[in-house]
Amino acid sequence: MKRRLWHFHGGLHLPEHKQASMTKPVVAAALPDEIILPMQQHIGSPAEPVVKVGEHVLKGQRVAKASEYVSAPVHASTSGEVIAIEERGVPHPSGLPLLSIVIKPDGKDEWTELKPVPDYAQLDPSALRNVIRDAGIVGLGGAGFPSFIKLNPGPDNAVDTLILNGAECEPYITCDAMLMQERPRDIIDGLLIMKHALRARHCIIAIEDNKKVALTLLKNSLQEHEAEFLKIVSIPTIYPSGGEKQLIRILTGKEVPSHGLPIDIGVVCHNVATAAAICKVINEGKPLVERYITVTGETLDQPRNLKVRIGTPCIDLLNACGWREDQTDEVLMGGPMMGFGIPALDMPTVKTSNCLLARPKDQPHQQPAMPCIRCGQCAAVCPAQLLPQQMYWYARARDFDKIQAYNLFDCIECGCCAYVCPSRIPLVQYYRFAKTEIWAKERDKEKADHARQRHEFRLQRLERKKKEDEERRRRKKELLKKTQPKPDSEADIKQAAIQAAMDRVKAKRATQKQQKKNIENLNEKQQQAIEAVEKRRQRLRNAGADNEENP
Amino acid sequence: MNSQQVHSSPHTPPQNSVTRLMLAVVFAMLPGCMTYVYFFGWGLVINIVLAIFVALATEAGMLRLRQRPVMPFLTDGSAVVTAMLLALALPTLAPWWLTIVGVTFAIVIAKHLYGGLGYNPFNPAMVGYAVLLIAFPREMTAWLPAEIHHMGFMDSLRYTLFETLPAGTTFDTLTAATPLDTVKTELGLDHTLDEIFTSHAGLFGGVAGRGWEWINLMFMLGGLVLIYMKVINWRIPLALLGTLFIIATLFALPAPDIRPSPWFHLFGGAAMLGAFFIATDPVTAATTPRGQLIYGAGIGILIYVIRTWGGYPDAVAFAVLLMNMATPTIDYYTQPRVFGHEED
Ligand code: SF4
Ligand code: SF4
Numbered sequence: 001m002k003r004r005l006w007h008f009h010g011g012l013h014l015p016e017h018k019q020a021s022m023t024k025p026v027v028a029a030a031l032p033d034e035i036i037l038p039m040q041q042h043i044g045s046p047a048e049p050v051v052k053v054g055e056h057v058l059k060g061q062r063v064a065k066a067s068e069y070v071s072a073p074v075h076a077s078t079s080g081e082v083i084a085i086e087e088r089g090v091p092h093p094s095g096l097p098l099l100s101i102v103i104k105p106d107g108k109d110e111w112t113e114l115k116p117v118p119d120y121a122q123l124d125p126s127a128l129r130n131v132i133r134d135a136g137i138v139g140l141g142g143a144g145f146p147s148f149i150k151l152n153p154g155p156d157n158a159v160d161t162l163i164l165n166g167a168e169c170e171p172y173i174t175c176d177a178m179l180m181q182e183r184p185r186d187i188i189d190g191l192l193i194m195k196h197a198l199r200a201r202h203c204i205i206a207i208e209d210n211k212k213v214a215l216t217l218l219k220n221s222l223q224e225h226e227a228e229f230l231k232i233v234s235i236p237t238i239y240p241s242g243g244e245k246q247l248i249r250i251l252t253g254k255e256v257p258s259h260g261l262p263i264d265i266g267v268v269c270h271n272v273a274t275a276a277a278i279c280k281v282i283n284e285g286k287p288l289v290e291r292y293i294t295v296t297g298e299t300l301d302q303p304r305n306l307k308v309r310i311g312t313p314c315i316d317l318l319n320a321c322g323w324r325e326d327q328t329d330e331v332l333m334g335g336p337m338m339g340f341g342i343p344a345l346d347m348p349t350v351k352t353s354n355c356l357l358a359r360p361k362d363q364p365h366q367q368p369a370m371p372c373i374r375c376g377q378c379a380a381v382c383p384a385q386l387l388p389q390q391m392y393w394y395a396r397a398r399d400f401d402k403i404q405a406y407n408l409f410d411c412i413e414c415g416c417c418a419y420v421c422p423s424r425i426p427l428v429q430y431y432r433f434a435k436t437e438i439w440a441k442e443r444d445k446e447k448a449d450h451a452r453q454r455h456e457f458r459l460q461r462l463e464r465k466k467k468e469d470e471e472r473r474r475r476k477k478e479l480l481k482k483t484q485p486k487p488d489s490e491a492d493i494k495q496a497a498i499q500a501a502m503d504r505v506k507a508k509r510a511t512q513k514q515q516k517k518n519i520e521n522l523n524e525k526q527q528q529a530i531e532a533v534e535k536r537r538q539r540l541r542n543a544g545a546d547n548e549e550n551p
Numbered sequence: 552m553n554s555q556q557v558h559s560s561p562h563t564p565p566q567n568s569v570t571r572l573m574l575a576v577v578f579a580m581l582p583g584c585m586t587y588v589y590f591f592g593w594g595l596v597i598n599i600v601l602a603i604f605v606a607l608a609t610e611a612g613m614l615r616l617r618q619r620p621v622m623p624f625l626t627d628g629s630a631v632v633t634a635m636l637l638a639l640a641l642p643t644l645a646p647w648w649l650t651i652v653g654v655t656f657a658i659v660i661a662k663h664l665y666g667g668l669g670y671n672p673f674n675p676a677m678v679g680y681a682v683l684l685i686a687f688p689r690e691m692t693a694w695l696p697a698e699i700h701h702m703g704f705m706d707s708l709r710y711t712l713f714e715t716l717p718a719g720t721t722f723d724t725l726t727a728a729t730p731l732d733t734v735k736t737e738l739g740l741d742h743t744l745d746e747i748f749t750s751h752a753g754l755f756g757g758v759a760g761r762g763w764e765w766i767n768l769m770f771m772l773g774g775l776v777l778i779y780m781k782v783i784n785w786r787i788p789l790a791l792l793g794t795l796f797i798i799a800t801l802f803a804l805p806a807p808d809i810r811p812s813p814w815f816h817l818f819g820g821a822a823m824l825g826a827f828f829i830a831t832d833p834v835t836a837a838t839t840p841r842g843q844l845i846y847g848a849g850i851g852i853l854i855y856v857i858r859t860w861g862g863y864p865d866a867v868a869f870a871v872l873l874m875n876m877a878t879p880t881i882d883y884y885t886q887p888r889v890f891g892h893e894e895d
Pocket of ligand 1: 424
C-alpha cells in the first residue's frame, strides 16, 4: 500500500553531492591532542562544570551538569586530565567564545562504569526521560534542543504520530544516511524507546527517496509486529523536506501553527541520530560522547563519514581526510544551504555538528548584489509561503514593524530565496539581521519595562507615604481639638483610623485605575506589537522546539 | 584559505542572474522580430539597433551621473529589453529622432529618475511609447501595410536618417493605419466588419491583421519558451489573454457585425507582445500569485475597453501603465497565506 503524501509550497531540487562521502565505511576518528567541551552545545542555559582543573576523568563521566530545566549535561568523550576550564571559541554563527572544559587525553580511552537500563518498558516515562536527560542527549539534527523535553508531551497532549526525521535534505551531508545504513536496528530501537516515553500511537521514519540503501536496510531490520504501527516512508527528494514543519506537512498534510509546536497538532519529531543515541544510552548505558560527522568537499582527497568524539577540533578531522588547505576558500559547519563558516579551525566539533564542508576557492560566491527586480522567484520557492522580496525591502529600510507584519519570524532561514534570486541578494543575511535587531529591541524593552515598573512603584510608595503623613498630622490635630473638650472619646480615634485606612485604599485604587488607562490608551498597532512580543516570549519560555531539527 | 571571512548562508555559487533573465527575454523576442521583418521590412532592424545604442549610451550616462557602478548595470540587459520593446512599438518607418526621443525619455525619466533598475514604478518602454504617441501622433500611427516591400534596407535607412522616401512614393501612399486602427475608425463611420474587411482586403489575413497574426503567434511561442524556462510566470499572460478572450467573446456574440472576434483581439495588435513581454516586466508587475492574476486580468479588461471605446487604436501601453499604478495596492491586498497561519 502506498502511503498518501502531501506537498509543501516551493522548495528546490538541488545538486546532491552526496555520493563522494558515501563510498567508504564509517571509521572512528583518531584521538586528538586536546578535547574541548563547550558548556553550551544545546539550546537553553549553559551547563555548569562539576570537575576541577587537574582532575582525571573517564570517558562517559559527567563533567558538567544541567543548570536549569532547559539545559543538558556534558560528558567527557575520552579519558584524560582536565587541563583547563576557560573560554574557548566555538563554531556558532555568533562567533562568541564560551566557557569550555579542555581535556588532555591519556590515550587509554577508558570508560567510566556504565549503567544500561535492562528493561525500559518497565520504566515509567518520566524516569525514562530522566535517564535520557542525564545522558546529555540533544537533538542531533541541528539545533540541539534537549531531547527529554521533546519526549514530554505534557499532561494535556496526546501524541498521535512520532516522526523520525531521516530526510537529510541538505546537499553534501550524509551522516544520517550512513547511520541508517550501518545501524538501522539501533535507530528502530531508539524509536521504540521514544514511543514508550511519549506513549505515541503511530511512528514514521521518513527518508528521502535518494537514499535507497538506507531505506532497504531499515525496512529489512523491521520486525513484522512492529510494522503495524511503525512505517518507513520514502518521501520525494526536495529541499527542505527535512525542515521539521515541512516534513510534518509532507507526512500528515497538517501545518504546525505559526506560533505553535508540532505537539499542538499531535506530532513529535526527532532526528534519526537522536534515536540511535538514545538506544545507546538505554542498551549500553553510554551517554552522548560521540557522533557521526560528514567531512566532505571538493578540496578533500578522501571525503567520508567519521565517528567523532565530541570536542575533537575541526582541523584534526579535515587532516584525517586529506585536506588541501591551499585550495580551500572556507570551511563550513553544516551544509551549503544552512551552514555557516567556521571562523577558526581549532574550534571543536560539538553535539550538533553534522558536517564539515570545505569549499574550493574558484567559486565566485560573493558577487555584488543588484537591486531587487521584484521578479517573485524568491516567493515562488519559499517553503514558508512568505514574500521574501517584501521582507527584504523592509529589512533594508529598517522598518521592523512592517517586516513582522510580513511574518519574518515564520522564516526558517532555509536559503531557498537567496539561492534563486537573480539579483544575488544575500536575503537570509538581511532576515537574520532583522531578527537580531528585533530581539535586541525586545530585550531593551523588557529591561525598560522593569525599570519603569520599579520607578512607578517608588512613586506610588512616596505618594502613599506623603498621604499617610498628612493623614497622621490631620488626625493628631483633630485629636488635639477633640481631646480638649472631650478627652476620652476613644471611639472617635478609632473612627478616624478607619477613615484613614479607607482613604488609603481609595487612593490606591485611583492610582491603579490611572495605570490601567495607560495601557488602554495604546493604539491598536501598539497593542498588536505588544501581543506579538508577548507571544514570542511565551513561546521561548515554553522552550520552543520548532526549527529544532535542522533539515 | 581565508577563514576570517564568514559569509551568510546559503553558500552556493550563484545560479541565476538578471543578465540571464534579460538575455532570455531578448532571445525569446527574436522569432517575433524576424517575422515582423519578413512582413514589414528592414525598418524594425534599424529601429532596434538605434534604440539599443541610444539606450546603452543614456544608461551609461545616467549611471555615471548617479555615481553608480556602470558595468554591472550596463550589462544587466534591462536597457536592451526596454530598447527592443520600444522599437517594436514604433512604426516601421520611424525617423531617427523619434527613436532617440522615446528611448531617452524611457531610460532617463521613466527609469533613472525613479531610482534605476528595480525602482521604477512604470514600465519604461511603455512610458516612452505613451509620450511619443501623445507628442507625435501622426508619426506614431503611420504603418506600412504588410508584405508590400517597397523599401529595402538602404531605403529604410535613408528614411530613418534623412526622412527621404524612394522616388515616386509619398508618405501617404506608402503607409496606412494599422488593422486595429482601421477597424476602429471605420466602425466609427458606421461600417460593419464585413464591409471593412472587404474594402481593406489587403490589410487583413485569416483571423486578424495580415502579417500581425503571424507575428503574434511567434511572440506567443517565444513567451511560452520563457514560461518553460521559468523566466516569467504563467499567471500574468494567462490572466491577460484569458480575460481579453472572454470579454471579446461576450461582446462579439450578440453583435458580430460591429465587435471583432476574440481572435482578432488576441492576434491583432500587440496583445501577445504585451502579455508575454511587457506585462511580465518583473519590476512593474504585481508579484504575489493572486496579485498577478488580478494584474493580468486588469490589463486584459483595459485593453478591450480602450480598444473598443477609448481614443487610441491599440491599448496595451496604456492598459499596462494604468495597472502599474495599481500594483502596490494589488500586492498589498493579495499577500499569500503564510505557512502555519489561518486563512484570513
Ligand atoms: S528573487 Fe531577488 S530580485 Fe527577485 S523578487 Fe526576490 S529578492 Fe527580488
Ligand atoms: S530563507 Fe526564509 S524567506 Fe527565504 S525561502 Fe527560506 S523561509 Fe522563505
